[in-house]
Amino acid sequence: MARAPRAADAAYARIRALIAGGELAPGAPLREEELAALCGVSRTPVREALMRLEQDYLVRRTDGQRSYVADWSLDDIAEMFALRAMLEGHAAARAATRITPEGLEALRRLNARLASAVAAGDTEGFLAANRAFHDTVLGAAQSPRLAAMIGGLVEQPVVRRTAVRYGARELGQSHAEHEALIEAFARGDAGWAESVMAGHIRRAFHAFADASRAAPARSPDGSAPARAPRS
Amino acid sequence: MARAPRAADAAYARIRALIAGGELAPGAPLREEELAALCGVSRTPVREALMRLEQDYLVRRTDGQRSYVADWSLDDIAEMFALRAMLEGHAAARAATRITPEGLEALRRLNARLASAVAAGDTEGFLAANRAFHDTVLGAAQSPRLAAMIGGLVEQPVVRRTAVRYGARELGQSHAEHEALIEAFARGDAGWAESVMAGHIRRAFHAFADASRAAPARSPDGSAPARAPRS
DNA sequence: GCCGATCCTAATGTATACAAAACGCCGGCG
DNA sequence: CGCCGGCGTTTTGTATACATTAGGATCGGC
Known part of the structure; x- marks a missing residue:
């Protein structure tokens, strides 16, 4: 409300x-x-x-x-993903030593929901579950500033476009990586959690980049995107 | 202008x-x-x-x-420094492979100025040179978003308080660490640059924390700091 | 024909007036 | 004695009018 x-x-x-x-x-x-x-x-x-x-x-x-x-070049997007990988990796490391049993349970539940969405081919459901999962990890990291930074960075449109272009196998891979993250959390292994998360984000970037190369610019009305003057 | x-x-x-x-x-x-x-x-x-x-x-x-x-607890400040260490470390790594000969020269000049300020006991001069040095590194990293994040994080008051409480030896240590950073840049060693920078920031945190313990809260008028309601 | 200065237009920056909501107080009740 | 609810004050949210400045077009000069 x-x-x-x-x-x-x-x-x-x-x-x-x-x-x-x-x-x-x-x-x-x-x-x-x-x-x-x-x-x-x-x-x-x-x-x-x-x-x-x-x-x-x-x-x-x-x-x-x-x-x-703002018009994001592929370089800009690469930079954004690199920062996200670092920041969310750090968040995962922090979360690994701070997450509560309840939080862990929530992650398991969310990832199960994510799996159902993948099975049903429900992209919106996937996005919702995925976002909730990452938000939960972020919350467990207990670092408001870190959360704010990542929040400002997570370009929802970009995430969406990435997911839309994901194939079923790639969506499944996300589920598997989340599972690994949960395992790392359960064991309190901060280094593992960080590595899994960073890899998770970086893979997402390459999926996006591949998809972009296949279908580069798109505008609803088909017109060429307007260019903004000086930076 | x-x-x-x-x-x-x-x-x-x-x-x-x-x-x-x-x-x-x-x-x-x-x-x-x-x-x-x-x-x-x-x-x-x-x-x-x-x-x-x-x-x-x-x-x-x-x-x-x-x-x-905002009232910053020591925990908040620790979190801020940890984020800075990570982000500025990342910036240093990027800068190591991107910095131009001119940029390198600028860093040498700035660090020389910093050394003079230390020798003269000129805290303001130290702060100015130190800030310019870090800004130059940030610029060389060529990542506007990264620069913006770090910029928003660098709590000038905290940096100032840290420097004011630094002894001559600690100020000199900053100079030495900057020199190491320049060397890493000259060799294009991103990993080294990142390590030096991260260590540099973390040392600054401990210097600040030590100083804080020695002289905790201070208010110009000596009154107790006001407390803000709910978070 | 091309470049430059100047004027005009249109957008943003600022100030102020009004509306709505929040906080704290006070009285009443359990 | 403590807690809860209503009411007034205070502070912020929004709308609008005016000032200022950036951008673009036009006209003149080279």
């Missing part, structure tokens, strides 16, 4: 969804007034939303403070 | 300085109107400043959106 239905939160969610859904193509300019009209709020909450989206690297601002939808 | 003397930037800098300087004690409530009056601007830029300070972990917001000066 969202306690506060703030306009700023609504605007944030809406704009984020527009970007994730591709309605706002990478490089497209974001005018505050236009977005305000789109969200049915004034510019003030839109400004807050844009600042938050900038934190998430979904929006880029030029020196003149104009906003554009 | 600051290109844009924006009120929001001014407010950010001013409030940040007030927190760093201790005029605003940890846990103290931050009312937007009061800060606006203090900075001679309206609430709008203050709001932006507070959001940025929250990113820097200098300000905490309750669920009710009220703002307080």
